[in-house]
Amino acid sequence: MTPSDPVETRTEARPTQTATLAEIAREAGVSAPTVSKVLNGRADVAPATRTRVEELLRAHGYRRRRAEATRSPLIDLVFHELESAWAMEVIRGVENVARDAGLSVVLSESAGRLTPGRTWADQVAARRPHGVVLVLSGLDESQRALLTSRSIPFVVMDPAGDPGADVPSIGATNWQGGLAATRHLVELGHRRIGAISGPPQMMCSRARIDGYRAALETAGLPVDQQLIKTGDFHHETGYRLGRELLERPDRPTAVFAGNDLQALGFYEAARELGLRIPEDVSVVGFDDLPVARWVGPPLTTVRQPLTEMAEAAARLVLELGRAASREAPTATRVELATSLVVRTSTGPPPAR
Amino acid sequence: MTPSDPVETRTEARPTQTATLAEIAREAGVSAPTVSKVLNGRADVAPATRTRVEELLRAHGYRRRRAEATRSPLIDLVFHELESAWAMEVIRGVENVARDAGLSVVLSESAGRLTPGRTWADQVAARRPHGVVLVLSGLDESQRALLTSRSIPFVVMDPAGDPGADVPSIGATNWQGGLAATRHLVELGHRRIGAISGPPQMMCSRARIDGYRAALETAGLPVDQQLIKTGDFHHETGYRLGRELLERPDRPTAVFAGNDLQALGFYEAARELGLRIPEDVSVVGFDDLPVARWVGPPLTTVRQPLTEMAEAAARLVLELGRAASREAPTATRVELATSLVVRTSTGPPPAR
Incomplete structure (x- = not known):
């Protein structure tokens, strides 16, 4: 993290999953390779089949094992809007951590909506990044389920709303x-x-x-x-x-x-x-x-400290990816310190 | 492009390749799947073999056929430095075109060097994007050969130096x-x-x-x-x-x-x-x-018109990708018009 004074809370490790891929396939009435195709975001699955499989993955809280092996060397970074004048500071922070880890950054914009579109979630599932950093942007329940079933961790930076107690996030004081x-x-x-x-x-x-x-x-x-x-x-x-x-x-x-x-x-x-x-x-x-x-x-x-916040978010998401295999608890709510910088736009009030 | 007055030159379509993948493999003394692995940027190839294969691919001017089938839904965007205050305008332009085409943008920084590092080229070869947009940044000869052999087109935006007559580029007047x-x-x-x-x-x-x-x-x-x-x-x-x-x-x-x-x-x-x-x-x-x-x-x-220039660069790179299969000529050097915006920092000189 940074030398500033972080405020942390810890979340419990999630319960270990029960259903296997084969069991999901049996229950859905499809083959195991079909479930794999859904997990890998392949296009050659009938929409109805796909919906049924997604629902079962979610109902069973399925989480992909050995996700490390199939990951692409990418981190996804999603902005609420790229208009934001401080987007550059954030991109630089994520880019710093990605470069050190040998990863590339995939950038997207949720185009003014506070949750990115469904297509986006499918694309993420298909490209299997190491993790997702969301800036001022949340995920809806089905998007969270989709990422969770693929063991793709995510972190919200500077939450726009209340992200929910179990959503990892990095903010500022x-x-x-x-x-x-x-x-x-x-x-x-x-x-x-x-x-x-x-x-x-x-x-x-x-x-x-x-x-x-x-x-x-x-x-x-x-x-x-x-x-x-x-x-x-x-x-x-x-x-x-x-x-x-x-x-x-x-x-x-x-x-x-x-x-x-x-x-x-x-x-x-x-x-x-x-x-x-x-x-x-x-x-x-x-x-x-x-x-x-x-x-x-x-x-x-x-x-x-926008760049440091983005670095912390990227490091946290990579740590969550490693922790998923170890089931180790991680500090998942962090606020970095803000500080007053006094320049010359402030002075005593005018005498009246 | 834009309604502005573009300055265009056209480049000739390249000669059709002669050597096949099997011929390259024979000449290198390896199997055809090994050449495939090199083309796909796989890590499980001995460095010496890899170098030999790359040299032969380059010597024969090999270009992958049917590259469309194996492409990932990505565009690579490479900056000379993300410090640049106008990077955001460029990112927005590439993002606009990518979104319309159902692609995601992978962002990297050549970290102050005027050509991105070797690792970067390997990563690009491995992820097989639809194309690469380079901002104020060129490619050295081996990087160009590497992208060409994979049929990954590239365009330079606002060239820092003289990019060479056959490098597609988008600039401003x-x-x-x-x-x-x-x-x-x-x-x-x-x-x-x-x-x-x-x-x-x-x-x-x-x-x-x-x-x-x-x-x-x-x-x-x-x-x-x-x-x-x-x-x-x-x-x-x-x-x-x-x-x-x-x-x-x-x-x-x-x-x-x-x-x-x-x-x-x-x-x-x-x-x-x-x-x-x-x-x-x-x-x-x-x-x-x-x-x-x-x-x-x-x-x-x-x-x-930075955003429009970035849009033009992204559209050109996608067009080059399609043209590679058709061997159609494309306008590959474009300059978009600049315009004076008069505000209030200019006035007549002081009377002396």
Whole structure:
């Protein structure tokens, strides 16, 4: 993992399977090679047969033995959307671990849906990677069953929703980050601090805003709902909601922008209104994308160790693959530490 | 392709092969299945045998027949370095074409070397993709022979060097872009225009600077070598060379920054010296990364249609795969048009 302070929970090893491939074949009324074909994602199986076999594999909790022998030297990496400005940091992390392990990375996009399509799962089953890293993207129950029956492990990075207690995942301490960002503003003397959150269906964005609230409350400051706007992590939203906040007669003197892209949108809103950062208004981002150092003024932000998180996710998925043969327990829920990076977009509030 | 004005050349179809797999086996003194194993990238072949077989395959110009039947539903995408800020645009383009064709994308990085390593070529031979798209990265002769013998087509996107007349490639009209950027500055009234180039070993960066020179010369302006700095396309270099240019007593009133990252470094240099963009100095980038719209002031730049170029490269490689069976000629050298996007980082020179 990393030198940061990981929060871990452990899951129990799963019960050993009972049904064999031959038993599944008998129950389905097909030959053992037909079950093999289904497991290998071959196209030459009648759809009805295939569905029946998949159902039995799932009902029996079948897990392929000796999966190592038949694995391709690949890791699958699946994004919710490649638009994400930090996708590159994640790709680099997975690529680092894959290269060291002699594996190649297969990239896909679930194209805006929060679970990748059925075709995707079939393709994965057919190519038999060492494991699957999902970014901000979950799997539905049948997809999980399909991967489990092939002994293809998976890990979710930075879960969008609550991934369920038994889904291995790597996250960051989002709540701590929201807390640190807001405390920094409080310590500079700000009393009216606004926020632009990410989409509420993503747990990471909820956690950040909860950290913001906690910082205000522990400082004895009121939480003004009018100063909390709901965004979607995109630049345009940071601009639009930034204007809403800054055009108020009682505008905040500082804003926690939820992520770096929204912070950059906020910069544009301030620029258009003739407000200087940080002299007239302070702003803090979240992520620490490379661009945060390049904008003017350089952005104070909460660093999320994205490359390290991706490396941890890739290492975890490979470890799960090895553990499947040993039935050894593994730490499967990890949060890596975030840290505040103070640059020059934050300063004391203007004298009034 | 795209509605832009493509520059095309055509290559001749290659001569039909003569030696069969059985003949290669006889000449190498091994069995035909052993030659098959080498072609399939299997590990269970003695290194000496393997080398001998590879040499014969190459000497005879062997090309696998019926390659379609044994292909995996994959496209390989190889980057010179994933650091590149525009890698995401390229990945998205290849991903779009792959998804429509029911293929997945395997991503690798040649880790700063200009040709990917030997291990990479072996892995590609073993996984038998439909084709390989190389970004700013070439192949050495033995790697080309290895892919050719397996009938795995490849296309180079935005060649770093001169890829050779028979290498299929997709580029952009870099020279036209450098010309348009510099003409824009000349038309605004600038007479002392500096430039920060990319690395001279990349043909794209040479072409941009040649376009810059052509614009000055056709406007009857002198080309001052002292105002042309050699960079490496990174932010830090734009900052450092930007300071060098701006600290001159006879500093230029405008700069063509070679790419967007160098332009952003130049912004930082201007900020530190208390110079306003565009009131005190104008700057033009190249690429039109998303961040060009987000910085203050939004950057005037030359748009390179990166996603469309990547789509064209992926489509071309699939077309070459189909053409191999038909021996049909294909347009294999294409340059897509660049276009100037005028934002607010450029204006008339300051009155002196």
